Amino acid sequence: MTSPALPRSSSFRLADVFASATSGLTTRKLRTALSALGITIGIGAMVAVLGLSQSGSAALEDRIAALGTNLLQVSAGQGFGGGDAALPEESVAMISRIGPVISVAAVGSVEQSVLLNDVVNPAQTGGLTVKTAGPNLLDAVNGTLSDGRFIDQTTGATPTTVLGSVAAQRLGISNVDGTQVLIGDEWFTVVGILASFDDQSDDVETPLFNDLDRAAFIGVDIAELLFETTRSPDTIYVRTTESAIDDVLSVLPATADPESPEEVEVTRPTDALEAQEAAESTFDNLFLGLGAVALLVGGIGIANVMVIAVIERRNEIGLRRALGATRAHIRRQFLVEALLLSVLGGVAGVLLGAGVTAFWASNQGWRVVIPPEAIVGGLVAAVVIGALAGLYPAMRAARLAPTEALRAS
Amino acid sequence: MSVLDELTPALPGEPNTPVLELHGVVKEYPGTPPVRALKGVDLTVAQGELTAVVGPSGSGKSTMLHVMGTLDRPTEGSVHIAGHEVSSLSDRRLSAVRGELVGFVFQQFFLLEGETALDNVATGLLYSGVSMRKRRVAAAETLARVGLAHRMTHRPNELSGGERQRVAIARALVGRPALVLADEPTGNLDSKTSESIEALLHELNSEGATIIVVTHDNDLAESLPRQVRFRDGLIEFDSQVSP
Numbered sequence: 001m002t003s004p005a006l007p008r009s010s011s012f013r014l015a016d017v018f019a020s021a022t023s024g025l026t027t028r029k030l031r032t033a034l035s036a037l038g039i040t041i042g043i044g045a046m047v048a049v050l051g052l053s054q055s056g057s058a059a060l061e062d063r064i065a066a067l068g069t070n071l072l073q074v075s076a077g078q079g080f081g082g083g084d085a086a087l088p089e090e091s092v093a094m095i096s097r098i099g100p101v102i103s104v105a106a107v108g109s110v111e112q113s114v115l116l117n118d119v120v121n122p123a124q125t126g127g128l129t130v131k132t133a134g135p136n137l138l139d140a141v142n143g144t145l146s147d148g149r150f151i152d153q154t155t156g157a158t159p160t161t162v163l164g165s166v167a168a169q170r171l172g173i174s175n176v177d178g179t180q181v182l183i184g185d186e187w188f189t190v191v192g193i194l195a196s197f198d199d200q201s202d203d204v205e206t207p208l209f210n211d212l213d214r215a216a217f218i219g220v221d222i223a224e225l226l227f228e229t230t231r232s233p234d235t236i237y238v239r240t241t242e243s244a245i246d247d248v249l250s251v252l253p254a255t256a257d258p259e260s261p262e263e264v265e266v267t268r269p270t271d272a273l274e275a276q277e278a279a280e281s282t283f284d285n286l287f288l289g290l291g292a293v294a295l296l297v298g299g300i301g302i303a304n305v306m307v308i309a310v311i312e313r314r315n316e317i318g319l320r321r322a323l324g325a326t327r328a329h330i331r332r333q334f335l336v337e338a339l340l341l342s343v344l345g346g347v348a349g350v351l352l353g354a355g356v357t358a359f360w361a362s363n364q365g366w367r368v369v370i371p372p373e374a375i376v377g378g379l380v381a382a383v384v385i386g387a388l389a390g391l392y393p394a395m396r397a398a399r400l401a402p403t404e405a406l407r408a409s
Numbered sequence: 410m411s412v413l414d415e416l417t418p419a420l421p422g423e424p425n426t427p428v429l430e431l432h433g434v435v436k437e438y439p440g441t442p443p444v445r446a447l448k449g450v451d452l453t454v455a456q457g458e459l460t461a462v463v464g465p466s467g468s469g470k471s472t473m474l475h476v477m478g479t480l481d482r483p484t485e486g487s488v489h490i491a492g493h494e495v496s497s498l499s500d501r502r503l504s505a506v507r508g509e510l511v512g513f514v515f516q517q518f519f520l521l522e523g524e525t526a527l528d529n530v531a532t533g534l535l536y537s538g539v540s541m542r543k544r545r546v547a548a549a550e551t552l553a554r555v556g557l558a559h560r561m562t563h564r565p566n567e568l569s570g571g572e573r574q575r576v577a578i579a580r581a582l583v584g585r586p587a588l589v590l591a592d593e594p595t596g597n598l599d600s601k602t603s604e605s606i607e608a609l610l611h612e613l614n615s616e617g618a619t620i621i622v623v624t625h626d627n628d629l630a631e632s633l634p635r636q637v638r639f640r641d642g643l644i645e646f647d648s649q650v651s652p
Contacts, residue, residue: 007506008505009504011536023521027521319519320535321504322480323533324508402480
């Protein structure tokens, strides 16, 4: 008989593998959605944790950058008697002579209250303080004004004041228009309002911001004249070149107070922020761990659903074998089905995680950072989980003999 | 040249060419003692025949269907389909033989619930390497042949039992196989619908299809030109050999 050559092998085009796998998933939509959900939650959690932690870190890093890691704070520690020790009056000049120091600004305290008018009870100072400041304070601490101008050499000798942002807010002053406040028993004209050092709506707190935001600054000369304060500062802000920080740090105490250097405290304000960043990252690991557990559970869920699918769809497997599918074709179809299920969950998870990050970060006033490695990692994890979860069910499906698969259930 | 011509594996050939030849086929299932489902079967089915394989449960006709359809290999003996000896082929090549040379119709239809009638018929060519577009063209032509041109976009749950079986028959025919094997094709249908399926099988046969119907339904078997009756793993009666 003249018959054509016997076919060597049937074929299953890649597009058809995907179409068959998709059809298997869309036929059972609810089950598909539920089994992908485990992966969605796991990957969503991981992307959100990475996104939020990086957005949070970015916020802190922005703050650190704004503050500058080259800012050092010198303050008078506690004396042997326990009382506050002041820094020597000449300490500012001494520190200025250290080579790598760029700018120095001193802040002293004035034991007076600041009030909006003379009707308010002076005991209710609202946590506001009065501080002396020189003209270069803003340079040293990278501060900015939201209105008006800062104290200069001339105004420093007159009853004028510049309010920190919190102080201005508590006193109900939003702009500079000749408003006067009562400091001690004297009327001072508000000439400037500082922008907040804590100008982001996150929960980053450092003593530096609290102190400066809650202060009313007056000139050293007027403070001495009206309130008889000493000219010796209690805090000095030192801006130095980046490369010489450690050197400057080591000589600061002795330079500031040669007589009792052990009483001088030198800190770097950005250290507090860096410590906070480190503390937050320990929580990240916890949440990443939880995300990994969710992923594992999701993967087991997919494996479970696929095993059930293979049992339920024996007839379909038998039919496909009868239509010419080889074992490899059956294996491929079920493996791709598990992969699609997992990748579907993974894509949804990445979107969910990115959405949560964007929502929460913008709520916190953070810059939204969705790390690309979290997106890529999430999708790769989904593919790996899908492959692992699908392998065993797919092999079971392929091993099924056609005659057995076709037996009516 | 139409899409279907391109798909045709040079069939139908001349009438009376053997499409299926079984010689001394024995099928033994392992066990203690082993079960001999087929005990030496010789059968030849020629191009263009419409044959009933009939017999009570346990007579070996299901095993016969599996062996004829290359879903299972015989323990002994030879099976030729369209002139090719297939009993010793690898699983992979048997799959190809099924895909190219044999069409199956099942009692339970085995349609894919999520797919339209058209796409269900097109799955008959899924493993043949033909593009989706060509599969659909061929499926549409074949659906029209079984009288379901108006049901192409319906899903199985929107079709009656008879219509579902027509879809399944179209799926078996779409690749123009050398041989169509129908396993109790009317087993799940009422008598009126069964008659229409029976008529369809006659019609397709008159157009050239070689069809073997495996059934325990004597009425159906007797309506077909040739009956092969099984009992205890052997052919008890063949209307062509001893009319």
